[in-house]
């Protein structure tokens with residue numbers, strides 16, 4: 432069977448970490464592409480030279496030329512600037528909008544059948560920009576946010592209970608911003624609702640920490656933002672597509688009436704498989720949960736309104 436081809440645009444922290452996880456999982460051959468000369472080439476070669484030690488087989492190519500990305504099955508877009516302390520993801524809008532536009536044009540030219548997974552922030556709006564620029568159907572353009580936000584919430588719950596990280600399941604809905612919506616009611620530890628195990632005020636503190644999870648890392652690092660958990664989260668989505676796993680994952684999906692929203696990207700649970708976003712799952716929400724989701728959607732919508740001026 433021919434190996435799959437994964438292109439990662441942006442060979443910075445998130446891009447290189449995605450390449451690392453994807454190579455370790457033998458998801459396919461990898462092309463790392465960046466505007467900076469030498470960085471993708473150096474990181475790709477260095478990572479490939481780990482193959483004999485780690486025992487994975489993947490050809491990893493670094494390049495500045497989109498010709499090398501031709502006929503990719505999946506393209507991950509991480510190109511753009513990251514925030515520093517004191518900034519919000521929304522402050523990245525003007526710069527990253529232009530980058531995502533130009534990158535998407537090149538991606539489409541060389542890989543007209545690819546699935547595009549957007550990572551660049553502000554995530555929901557950048558995914559919208561990639562959709563509109565690509566002209567691809569919405570099932571082939573989606574964004575990574577919910578897997579990461581849910582992983583953070585899962586981490587905090589597992590630490591609180593002193594149990595395996597694997598045994599906590601949850602999902603976070605809404606935009607990838609401070610008003611994202613961690614769904615406590617759908618959060619379980621070994622199948623037990625966490626509300627039966629953890630006092631309400633401790634849960635509220637973990638919800639708040641999840642919402643600010645990105646900023647917590649930014650404030651430690653000072654020079655940029657998180658990349659290990661983001662890289663792993665992206666690769667889980669890439670794997671779901673390439674192996675047609677039909678995973679239920681929270682992703683930024685294009686909504687056309689689901690949950691009452693139209694023409695917007697928002698984090699929702701969806702079935703991710705060989706057809707990309709195969710189905711958005713509409714679950715029942717309480718009035719409080721829906722109000723929180725509306726608030727988050729309004730934040731995304733406000734940012735989208737700026738797009739025509741950019």
Ligand SMILES: NC(=O)C1=CN([C@@H]2O[C@H](COP(=O)(O)OP(=O)(O)OC[C@H]3O[C@@H](n4cnc5c(N)ncnc54)[C@H](O)[C@@H]3O)[C@@H](O)[C@H]2O)C=CC1
Pocket residue numbers: 440441442443444445446464465466467509510511512513514523527530533534549550551552553554575576579607655656657658661
């Ligand atoms: N959706 C999410 O949950 C997450 C999103 N992010 C976002 O991902 C983006 C990347 O973050 P990092 O990798 O940490 O930043 P970074 O600065 O380490 O890497 C970004 C790379 O993009 C490259 N680049 C810039 N313009 C380009 C272009 N036109 N074509 C190709 N490459 C280009 C840069 O040269 C740099 O190597 C940021 O916007 C960040 O906010 C980061 C973590 C999680």
Ligand SMILES: O=C([O-])CC(=O)C(=O)O
Pocket residue numbers: 513514520552579607644645646648649656657661
């Ligand atoms: O916080 C940031 O700027 C990067 C990001 O999206 C995250 O780590 O959740």
